[in-house]
Structures are given as structure tokens and as C-alpha cells.
Amino acid sequence: MSTLASTDATIADFAAAVGETEPVAVRGGGTRWRLGGALTGSARIVEAPKGIVDYQPAEMIVTVRAGTSTADLHRALAEHGQTCALPERGGTVGGAVVVGENRLDRMGRGSVRDAVLQVRYVSADGEVVTGGGPVVKNVTGFNIPKLMTGSLGTLGLLAEVVLRTNPAPPVQRWLRAESVDPRDLRDIVLRPGAVLWDGTSSWILVEGHAPDVDAEIERLAARADITTAAGPPELPPHRWRLSPSDASQADRVVEGEFVASIGVGTVWATTAQPVREPDPVAAQIADRMKHLFDPTGRLNPGRSTWT
Amino acid sequence: MSWFRRPSRPADPLLAELADALAPDRVRNDGAQRSLTSHDASVFDGGVSGPVCFPTTTEEVQAIMRIAERHGRAVVPRGAGTGLAGGAIPLGAPVVVCTGKMNNVIQIDLENRIAWVEPGVINLDLSKQLRPKGFHFAPDPSSQQVCTLGGNVANNSGGPHCLAYGVTDAHVLALEVVLPDGQVARLGGLEDEPDGLDLRGAFVGSEGTLGIATKIAVRLTPNPPAVRTMLLSFSSVRDAAQTVSDVIAAGVVPAALEVMDQRMVTAIEAYVGAGYPTDAAAVLLAEVEGLEAGVDIDVAHIERIGRANHATDVRLAGSDAERAALWKGRKTAFGAVAQIAPDYYLHDTVVPRAKLADVLEQVYEIVDRHDVLVLNVFHAGDGNLHPLLVFDAREEGTLERVHAAGAEILRASLEAGGVLSGEHGIGVEKQQYMEELFTAADLDHQNRLRQAFDPACRANPGKVLPMGHSCADIQALRAVPTGVWG
Ligand SMILES: Cc1cc2nc3c(=O)[nH]c(=O)nc-3n(C[C@H](O)[C@H](O)[C@H](O)COP(=O)(O)OP(=O)(O)OC[C@H]3O[C@@H](n4cnc5c(N)ncnc54)[C@H](O)[C@@H]3O)c2cc1C
Numbered sequence: 001m002s003t004l005a006s007t008d009a010t011i012a013d014f015a016a017a018v019g020e021t022e023p024v025a026v027r028g029g030g031t032r033w034r035l036g037g038a039l040t041g042s043a044r045i046v047e048a049p050k051g052i053v054d055y056q057p058a059e060m061i062v063t064v065r066a067g068t069s070t071a072d073l074h075r076a077l078a079e080h081g082q083t084c085a086l087p088e089r090g091g092t093v094g095g096a097v098v099v100g101e102n103r104l105d106r107m108g109r110g111s112v113r114d115a116v117l118q119v120r121y122v123s124a125d126g127e128v129v130t131g132g133g134p135v136v137k138n139v140t141g142f143n144i145p146k147l148m149t150g151s152l153g154t155l156g157l158l159a160e161v162v163l164r165t166n167p168a169p170p171v172q173r174w175l176r177a178e179s180v181d182p183r184d185l186r187d188i189v190l191r192p193g194a195v196l197w198d199g200t201s202s203w204i205l206v207e208g209h210a211p212d213v214d215a216e217i218e219r220l221a222a223r224a225d226i227t228t229a230a231g232p233p234e235l236p237p238h239r240w241r242l243s244p245s246d247a248s249q250a251d252r253v254v255e256g257e258f259v260a261s262i263g264v265g266t267v268w269a270t271t272a273q274p275v276r277e278p279d280p281v282a283a284q285i286a287d288r289m290k291h292l293f294d295p296t297g298r299l300n301p302g303r304s305t306w307t
Numbered sequence: 308m309s310w311f312r313r314p315s316r317p318a319d320p321l322l323a324e325l326a327d328a329l330a331p332d333r334v335r336n337d338g339a340q341r342s343l344t345s346h347d348a349s350v351f352d353g354g355v356s357g358p359v360c361f362p363t364t365t366e367e368v369q370a371i372m373r374i375a376e377r378h379g380r381a382v383v384p385r386g387a388g389t390g391l392a393g394g395a396i397p398l399g400a401p402v403v404v405c406t407g408k409m410n411n412v413i414q415i416d417l418e419n420r421i422a423w424v425e426p427g428v429i430n431l432d433l434s435k436q437l438r439p440k441g442f443h444f445a446p447d448p449s450s451q452q453v454c455t456l457g458g459n460v461a462n463n464s465g466g467p468h469c470l471a472y473g474v475t476d477a478h479v480l481a482l483e484v485v486l487p488d489g490q491v492a493r494l495g496g497l498e499d500e501p502d503g504l505d506l507r508g509a510f511v512g513s514e515g516t517l518g519i520a521t522k523i524a525v526r527l528t529p530n531p532p533a534v535r536t537m538l539l540s541f542s543s544v545r546d547a548a549q550t551v552s553d554v555i556a557a558g559v560v561p562a563a564l565e566v567m568d569q570r571m572v573t574a575i576e577a578y579v580g581a582g583y584p585t586d587a588a589a590v591l592l593a594e595v596e597g598l599e600a601g602v603d604i605d606v607a608h609i610e611r612i613g614r615a616n617h618a619t620d621v622r623l624a625g626s627d628a629e630r631a632a633l634w635k636g637r638k639t640a641f642g643a644v645a646q647i648a649p650d651y652y653l654h655d656t657v658v659p660r661a662k663l664a665d666v667l668e669q670v671y672e673i674v675d676r677h678d679v680l681v682l683n684v685f686h687a688g689d690g691n692l693h694p695l696l697v698f699d700a701r702e703e704g705t706l707e708r709v710h711a712a713g714a715e716i717l718r719a720s721l722e723a724g725g726v727l728s729g730e731h732g733i734g735v736e737k738q739q740y741m742e743e744l745f746t747a748a749d750l751d752h753q754n755r756l757r758q759a760f761d762p763a764c765r766a767n768p769g770k771v772l773p774m775g776h777s778c779a780d781i782q783a784l785r786a787v788p789t790g791v792w793g
Binding site for chain 2: 056057058059060081082100101102106110111113114123127128129130131133134135136137138139140141142143144146147149150151155156166167183190191208209211212215216241242243244245248261263264265266276278279281282283284285286288289292293305
């Protein structure tokens, strides 16, 4: 199903807008605009092209321009009973990829990193560069898509991506559980979509074929007080990045109120996570990478992936 | 020097420094060892090995890197040498670093569902240690009895069960890496979204060109409570391939979908007798796993799709023994091939799944034209083709025909919208084809990624990128003094 043609012309227009000199920044939905630091100087603001270029449900891949809203993407996928790893919280596809934050139901839908099969971006010298390939398995050359995912647009400005899609589970059910160690919930259910814990109550997303979901719920009921929930609890604004074992002690590790993603490690809290020291040698590699990809520092100036 | 004496300190300064840093018996420079390390499992010649080191610790790997740098030598990491693209073949007499003695499982951490391992741990050994604890390491290359996790990381290896679970990359959380300048970097982390650029993701699949992985944190996958293994037979390869695309299109995500053609099945049956039907044009080995009810729903779904595509027989393994027999056939496919001809060349391309049947037809046509024999056994669910050309290299002109057919198979895959490699990598095998898939700017950016880790291009030079796109590699190769080119 091809809804847009002449993708190259559109990307060439975007490359022309980015140009070859002077600071430039891409604005997507603005939902994560301040991540990685405020823009410095007087960067020209450009917008990435929009639209779904090619969607092949049977192939489980979709080619989509970076400026497309994630809502539009998810709507198109849902028409074919599919979904993907990008979060659905507003903003653009390109923004979601360069921010690289995973969905709440990451255990079920996979990570953004693993979903990005191919990237096309405009480089600091205004060239269109392609990395990766439009197939689900690929080790042809160096892994540019991994480098771009989570890069906050500091290495290149995304124009288009090819994403892996997944079938939406036939049944999904949110449950709330009391008086149980949330880690046990994760061990009882084979492949939960998510297990959340706020220090008192737990929430679990059970998914799969209907009879399996019923059986899992029965197993849960034997071990904990469970009730049906309308959805996940409300998430506090700050994102903490922890190991799964630290997240399951969030009551000791995290200041203030929190919701911890058990088995994943991400914690949403009312306070911000203290700044972590990067590994010094990894930081050197990252600095060299930035310098090699953007020698004059014109792409999203002021942003850094070490926050 | 007689063989039973402890080796004494060598006169050559490079060898002497290496021996001081490790131990004399863990630095080898004899002809037998160097000849062994000049090859891997690929058909490529031209490797010239320098001294071969067997470090046991990260510090020793650092020392090797620094000594090699001082002597202007490149360094090539080496696991079990089962790579099929020539990734471990040493070019220009570099120092070869064998990880075989770094083979400890350092820690199994069930709370985080990870294990920290050293790079020389054998893939299957890890899963064997994990099984009684209810877990396994999901990537299961057919070479898993011998290949190392360091090699898996470097090649981003796959296996039959990577269809549902993803290839190695999805199962590596963090790495300790010794860079070519001898510094140690920690890449990634146990967090779901570690800070900074995803340098871990850049390292996985980099074929030994960014440094040496000395510790690896791998994800543990829980063993599924229910598994069903089926064998579907078809009277045409096209029907089998179509079944695969239709299963994927229906939203079923089996754990594995492997196709074998008649010639492959016949070879397997002659070799181990797995109980495959030799009169079928192709068989499809399908496995689903998960919970009891769901696997039965999936089995019924796959059977329906198979029958709609004219499956002549659909068999469900009734016991663990039957399951094991079905898998034994698939897993011994390469051993079986050795019975047919002395040499084989295993190709590895990926095409969109809907194009599988078309490209396979082209493969048969191409090999016929070049008078080469092909057997097919492949990870159909991912669109990952593995045409296996068998031949006798001693016959005049055969190798040329095999290479000519191989080149056409690659081009047919690219024309179908595919890529050069799904799991074996580029190594020295496919460098010259990179320009057919990527522009000069694309390759230039890949080279930048490489240089951020290895500015002097000292780690495994002469691999992956075509020479014109990695000029520093040429310098690294030229830096070798004449006389060591063997
Ligand atoms: C019969 C057979 C079947 C196979 N089946 C499969 C299959 O199903 N799927 C699949 O994906 N592959 C398969 N392979 C290919 C091969 O087994 C894999 O690529 C494997 O991961 C290589 O591991 P190794 O230890 O042998 O690495 P080697 O061949 O020794 O090295 C491979 C590459 O990794 C680098 N390297 C090794 N260790 C390190 C380290 N610690 N740090 C950095 N770089 C390192 C080397 O420099 C080289 O570039 C098969 C090979 C054979 C012979």
C-alpha cells in the first residue's frame, strides 16, 4: 500500500532546507523539546517531511517520513491489526526515534532501538545518507540505525525511517494487584506486556490468545488480590533509568513518588534522577563521533545525549 | 627448541614483549599455529597471521593492544574461527588475539535476567548452564556447539530461533571493550535506555573492527512452558515459501520457520535419518512456543495456511523425541553436505519475505546456468536465504563458476529489495558489493562510525568497507614491515 510517491524529491527538499552551513534544528511535536539541554545560539528551525511512504502489513514493515505524527502512524497500523515499538504519546516519528524512549508496554512491543531497520537522514554537510536496510534481518555494514536512535538529532537530521511492526496481541488486559511482590507477578506471567509498581500496588498487562490470558489471570488470582484495572496508573513526569533490580527497590532508591517498570528498569518519579557520570572512555568515543559526523556542531546545537 | 621444554624468551622484540605481558606459552608464532589462524570457515585464502596470543584477562588484552600499537601492527580478534565471511582472516600479519582462554561465565543474575560472560564462552555451553535455571540464550546459530559469544556479538549472529526473539543484538545489554589504543570502555548498561549514544548497538555486528569485547552482558530468555514442532511437506518450493509469507502476514509469530529443499532433505536423510520425507520438493519446519492454549491455536493456524498452499503432509511432533529428531535434521544439515562434495560455499542474503519464492526460482536458474549444485536450507521466516553451493575445488575452473554464480545470487537478492547479508557479515567476502547497496556518502558515514572507535584503523583492518572508503585501513596494512608477509 503506497500512499505517497516521489519520496526522493521530498527528502531532497528537506536536505535543501537543512543546507550546508549555519546552525539548524528540527522541531517535531515539541513534546521532548528540552531533552538533552536547551538549544543554544540562533539555530534555524526546520521541519522534517511528513507521510507514510510505504506500508506492507504482510512484510511487517513500514516506511514513514520523520515528520509524520506517531498518532497517524499508529492509526494506519491499527487498521491492519498491527502496532510498533514507538510510543503513542504525541509528537513525530522522527522525534520518537531520536529520543529513543520505549513504550510503557516495552516488554510486549519491543524497544525503539530494535524497531528501526533503516534510516535516511540529512548530514551536517547537507547530504542525504542511508543506513541499514528495508528488511527485518540485516548485518550489511556498520549499524548506522542504532547510532541514530537516541542521538537527539546530534549526528544527522532524520528524514525517513523503515520500522518493524508487530501484530497487536489478540487480547490485552490490565489488572491491579495488592499484597504481592511485583517481581513475583513477572515470574508468574510468561510474557507480560508491562509490570508496574508504585511501592504499594502493582499493575500488570496480561496479553496473548484469550484462553492463555484467562489461564494467566487464574494463576495470578491464586497468588495475589487482583482486580481489573482501566489501564496503567498515572505516571509522574521524570524518567529514571535504572537496572531492573534497582527499579524493584525504587522505594529505597528513588526520591518522592514513583511508578517503576518491573523487569525493565525505567522509573517515573516526581523528582529528577541525579546526573550520572558517563564512562569516560565511552564519552571520548561519543565526542569523536559527534566531531566526525558534525565537525562544526551545527546540528541541534546545545543538545547532548549525556544529560 | 625441543617441544617439551618451556618456551624461552623469544629474540624478536614484538614476540618478547607479548610473551612478557602474557606468558611464553600463551604467545605462539610457530608455523602450525599461524597456518591454523590464517583461515576461518569461509572459502577465502590470503590470510597471513602474525603472532597468536591467548590472553586470559582484560588487562592482558590491553597490554597486547598497546604492544601491537608500539610495533605498528594491527590486531585481529578471533573466537572459534567459524565465521563464513572471512572476518577473522588476518591480513598483513597482524597480532591475532584468540579469546578461547577467556571462557568463564562470570555471573548469572536472575533478578536482572542477565549473565556476564567472557567472550570465549561457547554459545551452547551458556544455554546448557542456564537451562536448569529455567532460562536460555535465545540466539542459536547452527554452529552453536563451537562458536563463541564474542564471535556472535561481533557478527550479530542469528539462528533458527531468532525469528521471534531477534538476533544477538537484541540480547546484548552491555559490553566491556578494549579499544585499539588499549583503553577500556563500558558500552551500554543494564538500564533499558542507557545514557548517551547507543555505542553498544554500534559495536554489535562490527566484525572485530572497533575493538575486542572482553565482557558481555547477555539477556536471559525464560524457557517457554509449551513448544510445538511441525513439519509441513510441499510438492513445490514455491508453495513452501508462500506458506511462510502467509504465516507472517497472518500475524502469527512462530519461534522458527525453516525451509529445506529436496536435495537438502535427501542429504540429511542419508546422513542422520531425521524422518523427513525425501519425495517432497520442500519441507517447512515450524515451531511455536508459549502457553498451552496459544500454541495449539497457532499450530491450527499454520496448518490451515499450509493446506491452503497445497501442503501434501502436515505432521506435528508427538513427543520430545520426535521434536528432537526433527531439529537434529535441521541442525546437522551442514555436516550432511560434507557427504556430497568436499567443499561448500554457504551464501547468506535477505529478501522481503513476499519475494522468497521468486528469488529462489532465480537461484535455481543461476546455478543451473553455471553448472553448480545448490542445496537450500534457510531461515525463511526472516527472508534469510542460505543457498549452499557444493563443489570439489580440486576440479579445474570450479571455484570460478561457484564465485560467478554467487555474485549473481547476490545481485538477484539486491534487485528484489534485499541486502547483502542477514547474519554472516561482510568480512572480506562482500566488500566489493557494498557499493551496489550504498552510496559513497553512506559508506563514508559508516567509516566515520568506525573511526570514532578506532581512529588509526588498527582493529581488523581491510574488512567490511571497500578499500576506497577506508583509506586509513590501507595505511595500517602497509605499515607492516616487509618480510612478515609470509
Ligand atoms: C556450520 C556452520 C553453521 C553456521 N550457522 C550460523 C547460523 O545459523 N547463524 C549465524 O549467524 N552464523 C552461522 N555461522 C557463522 C558463524 O558461526 C558465526 O558468525 C559465529 O558467531 C562466529 O563465531 P566465532 O566464535 O567462530 O567467531 P570467529 O569466526 O572467530 O570471528 C568472527 C568475527 O568476530 C570477530 N571477533 C571474534 N571475537 C571477538 C571479540 N571478542 N571482540 C570483537 N570481535 C570479535 C572476529 O574478528 C571476526 O571478525 C555458521 C558457521 C558454520 C561453519
